[in-house]
């Protein structure tokens with residue numbers, strides 16, 4: 001018996017930034033994204049699954065913030081125990097938006113903070129000096145009563161700022177600091193050499209985290225320091241024999257993970273309820289291509305596949321293997 005615990009839905013690939021590490025090339029969407037109506041229907045279907053948490057991701061999700069509030073309300077109405085979170089770069093997070101997100105029932109907002117100074121922040125985010133707006137956005141979220149998680153990419157220019165970043169999280173009673181390694185995907189691949197830490201630099205980071213963990217522990221801090229490893233997706237899939245999470249891109253295509261260019265189910269053709277009724281999550285990992293690309297990943301470097309081997313994710317269309325998956329199930 002399988003149990004779907006979480007869902008992640010990309011609501012748009014529009015974005016006000018063009019970050020150097022963005023694995024999904026957010027900026028201007030390449031194709032027509034899901035309509036408001038399609039996203040409302042998806043929220044309705046997801047609410048019937050009683051899952052633990054739903055994350056609305058992007059792109060800059062706040063471009064569709066009114067719709068996200070509606071989606072959150074739909075999910076919470078039918079499934080009050082489901083935690084609904086969103087991801088944002090924080091620059092557009094005004095007081096009013098933060099209050100409305102809280103009213104709609106959101107639990108947590110994950111805000112990206114890849115540096116503590118304009119120089120280090122813009123080495124990745126290329127925002128032209130908008131870091132102060134991120135801090136404002138975080139304050140707005142705190143004042144509105146939302147939990148705040150900080151997502152951060154450790155890179156060469158931010159490495160020695162982590163003591164300050166962690167102190168900032170503790171001082172503001174934030175939920176967590178979630179550090180994520182650079183992935184060799186999308187713009188992250190194009191800028192890998194420039195940004196990626198060496199193994200010696202990772203060791204320095206590890207020591208800083210260890211020291212700060214002890215300090216936070218002694219202070220009884222609420223802030224957790226977590227390593228948000230994208231490999232966890234792969235390891236979980238290698239361990240279980242079913243798909244324990246739902247991943248939907250902004251074009252309405254379901255994927256095994258956001259890091260592999262396979263469409264396993266196209267919601268424009270058939271709804272989520274059919275995906276569940278046909279018990280696709282129990283069989284999808286049997287597909288030879290899924291099996292091959294899931295089982296070979298043991299390090300962040302393994303996430304990369306050479307151009308030409310598979311479609312370039314988010315630049316070219318996914319390989320649609322929905323019919324083959326249906327045949328496996330039937």
Ligand code: SF4
Nearest residue numbers: 015019022026059089
């Ligand atoms: S990393 Fe986030 S903020 Fe940056 S371009 Fe991608 S979606 Fe936008």
